[in-house]
Amino acid sequence: MQFDPLFDEFAERDWQRTTAGTLRFAVVGLGWWTLEEAVPAIHDADLCAVTTVVSGSKEKAQRIAAATDGVERGLTYDEFHDGAGAEGYDAVYVATPNAHHLPHAAAAADLGKAVLCEKPMEATVERAERLRDACEDAGVPLMIAYRMQTEPAVRRARDLLELGAIGEPVQVYGNNSQSVLSMIDDPDQWRLDPALSGYGTSMVDLGIYPINTTRFVLDSDPVSVSAQMASVHDAFGDVPDERSTATAVYEGGVHAAFTATQNGYADSELSITGTDGRLTLRPAFHMECELTLERDGVTVDAGAADVNEMTEEFDYFADRVLSGDEIYADGEHGLVDMQVLAAVHEAADTGETVALD
């Protein structure tokens, strides 16, 4: 079997439809993720610019606007909802706590703007459905921000699977662990508050990566899940899942096991074992991604791309909006993950395996 062609073009943007145009963004929610990752990534993107920043605080919005190249306006959430300066941007990137995605996305949709919404889509399935409906009703493009789907190593893993590099896929293991209190030293942070995060913390914030990336590489969705969860330490007293572990069976019969914790050594992995080999992405989900292929007892470092995953994601979204072509991770796609996350939590709550429609 000959896999060389893949590796010659490992980081090629096989998804690209257009190289012309610029999509101007309002970024909503100015936390560390937006400022340290998203805004620099948009600056590096070919098809994107940031022209507007939106925050709960007028002072913060104006301060960030003044300090950021190309940004023309700093708005409050209320001003943004009222359409202030809406002529200055074409699309909205929503990166607030999960439970605030709906009002901001709906406001953007009402203004006729394309929406790039962080994952998970919202705090609950019902609110995610309303978010999807708001964008559909307004006729604006909606994408959920799964940066792994434009990570070259993930796309090459998918290509290798399709080429039969590991035979028939059999089982998957995914892990995403980090110490959220080492990253943000505040037990009152929103990721540990179910009113803002949704069903919990480790699965909705971390487990969603292997769950969704498995969907992407297998082109298949979960049909049943079982799970166990627990919170052990005081800081995690408001969420059920400082630690969580789940099984999932995907359409087609591939079995998966997932682990996630918000209070463990930072690590991430997705491995797919087939009848004839294994593909491993490790590290996988923490902004670097390396692909390994094992077959016939031989292990090959199959590559890692020197790209900014967020730049790839923003350019993909801009490419689809500018070209008018279909978005892969649309509202329906994001909603499936919301249903899976709800099912995982229901399985842990009830102690019963939960079937997904």
Place this chain on the structure above:
Amino acid sequence: MQFDPLFDEFAERDWQRTTAGTLRFAVVGLGWWTLEEAVPAIHDADLCAVTTVVSGSKEKAQRIAAATDGVERGLTYDEFHDGAGAEGYDAVYVATPNAHHLPHAAAAADLGKAVLCEKPMEATVERAERLRDACEDAGVPLMIAYRMQTEPAVRRARDLLELGAIGEPVQVYGNNSQSVLSMIDDPDQWRLDPALSGYGTSMVDLGIYPINTTRFVLDSDPVSVSAQMASVHDAFGDVPDERSTATAVYEGGVHAAFTATQNGYADSELSITGTDGRLTLRPAFHMECELTLERDGVTVDAGAADVNEMTEEFDYFADRVLSGDEIYADGEHGLVDMQVLAAVHEAADTGETVALD
């Protein structure tokens, strides 16, 4: 933190109590495992010898006896049960299909012989209890053959855990996959026949390795399990678990995820993630075992021992029988795995999380 002393004495037999004496074995069941792995391992052992071989076929028993150094007798199962040549051995190694462990172990116990019984202990919990009782009633030592417990890399992993090398243990992943039909090209083999194998095939034959090794390194037993299983291909039509995936919570709150398949690429792994690092055994369970320690973003190949795992196991058993000291993996220990395996199958059957007492 200083871990060098561990590695200076990586393969040291930290369990050894005596270097004097020889335990003479009758080996019962002359399949490929016994002939290709167990008998050569006993020959290499310091404290063991094979003097008797026992098979269903008189012809096979006599042929193997004649061809094997040091073996004095080839017996049928009936002759063995009747005590023929019992003066010629001190201990019995039972390596028949799982559902035949009980009669052979009970016969050995009646003859006053120490018993080393392959894992899983029997086909069902009830039969495993009777096996334990038979040995207890006769007052003979019983060990279940968990070779990973005397694998140096596993013992060093346990030492490192106790030293806090990865902080507090948080979660575990274990996998054991192989293609049983590539190894034994016969869909009628006993591992695929529940009347001989027990509850199924992938968990009882393969999943038992990560389940038990996790018990050993954490010094903790599972308290609840969830699972999903499926058989996809015709050859696995009589067993429920060509593929199986389980979650387990261990005493103390460590979460574990296990995958196992009898129809996948051969691979094995046990990784333990703590608050401050990760220990990985990979390969783990296929007669070679390599330990990796990750901490502070640095990965250290922490060692692999050039030992025959079966020789270590036989010498450990002989050491305990000859010294009269306590056996770690005794009947009670093996029975816990039988209860866990039954619970994993019950969880998959009923779709409910099953608590263990």
